[in-house]
Structure formats: structure tokens, C-alpha cells
Amino acid sequence: DIQMTQSPSTLSASVGDRVTITCRATQSFNNYLAWYQQTPGKAPKLLIYEASNLESGVPSRFSGSGSGREFTLTINSLQPDDFATYYCQQYDNYPFTFGQGTKVDI
Amino acid sequence: EVQLLESGGGLVQPGGSLRLSCAPSGFTFRSHAMTWVRQAPGKGLEWVAGISGSGDFRNYGDSVKGRFTISRDNSEKMVFLHMNDLRAEDTAIYYCVKDRDIMSTSHHYWGQGTLVTVSS
Numbered sequence: 001d002i003q004m005t006q007s008p009s010t011l012s013a014s015v016g017d018r019v020t021i022t023c024r025a026t027q028s029f030n031n032y033l034a035w036y037q038q039t040p041g042k043a044p045k046l047l048i049y050e051a052s053n054l055e056s057g058v059p060s061r062f063s064g065s066g067s068g069r070e071f072t073l074t075i076n077s078l079q080p081d082d083f084a085t086y087y088c089q090q091y092d093n094y095p096f097t098f099g100q101g102t103k104v105d106i
Numbered sequence: 107e108v109q110l111l112e113s114g115g116g117l118v119q120p121g122g123s124l125r126l127s128c129a130p131s132g133f134t135f136r137s138h139a140m141t142w143v144r145q146a147p148g149k150g151l152e153w154v155a156g157i158s159g160s161g162d163f164r165n166y167g168d169s170v171k172g173r174f175t176i177s178r179d180n181s182e183k184m185v186f187l188h189m190n191d192l193r194a195e196d197t198a199i200y201y202c203v204k205d206r207d208i209m210s211t212s213h214h215y216w217g218q219g220t221l222v223t224v225s226s
Contacts, residue, residue: 043217044143045216046212046214047216049206089153089213098150098152100150
């Protein structure tokens, strides 16, 4: 199975900051990598798919990049609604696997 | 508007069985793979099982393989998760998820989840 490790696990930031979250895999795979956002008590929401494609309706301050084993999620100009937990997921090899999550807080 | 309504969660004893149901609406059901993802209390996300739009292809996470079965009824537009030999570590919120394509892929829309508690 492909293991996904996110860094950092927790990130303290302020409104207006630029934030970067990294996701590393135990082996290389095609760019079937997604990023999700989850706020407390809510279901996750898809932000990015295929590593860099922005899901419809997601603000353009979110972007994804990377290939092979390393991928990043960048949030430009952090907004109050962005304080949440973010998960990466590979969906190239079964079983699909998630990272452990990165909590972005103040 | 896409909606995914889960039901069937509850309290079950270790070793017991439960069937979760999901009633999707607002999209062409047979054109999309469906997935179950779970989240234990205070923990991260775990991919449980996925099924293709036709129902011909099914895959499972390692921790549930051999105990859980995912199925769908395209005529009734329903998705199910049959769970057997339940363990305490299966306690979680179970989310029904619509995938972006007919084969399992990224998870486009999520239901609000149904809570399964395994305890004596």
C-alpha cells in the first residue's frame, strides 16, 4: 500500500498568510492526488484533484502542484474560512490512502 | 443539487453486523462510482470501499477486506455497505461519497455521515 505523510501536522498562521502543506508518498504514482478541506463537525470538501486541478467553486487562492512522490497544497492570502484540517489522498493504487491531516489554526 | 443521505448507523455489539444505506439524488447515478469513507472519533479519514458505476468493480481497504461488502442497486439508486464481524476499531462516522467518474477516483460530493458505534 502507498503510505501518505503530510507535513506539518499542525500549522499556526494568520489571516493573509501564504501557507504550504506537503504530502509525501512511500512510492511514486501518477498524478491522481486530491486535497480535501474539513472543518469541525462537517464532511470533507474536495479542493484539488489530479494534483493541480481546482474543483469547481473553490477559490483561486487554493492551488496544488507536484508529481511523483511529493505534492503540495498552497493557500495564498489565508482567509478566516480556511482555518480547517486538510487531507491529501492518492487514488492511483488500491487501496486509496489518505494522509494523516494538517490542521491549520491561528 | 447533489444529495447523499446515509442511514443505518447505530450501536452494535462486537462481532455483530450492520448494513448502511445511502440514497443519492441530483445526478445520473449509474455514471458515477461510489465510495464509503470513515472517520473514527477525533481521527483522520480512512478509505473503506469503492464500487464502479456499473457495480462490476469493487475494492476494499485492508482493515475491512473480507468483513465488509459494498454493493449498489442502479435501478433503485441506492448504495450499501454490509458490515460483518464488527470490532471496536470500526467505530466511526461513515460517509457516503460520490466520485467524479464512473470508475473510482477523487471524491466529489460527501454525505453528512452516519455514526456506527461498536461496543458491548
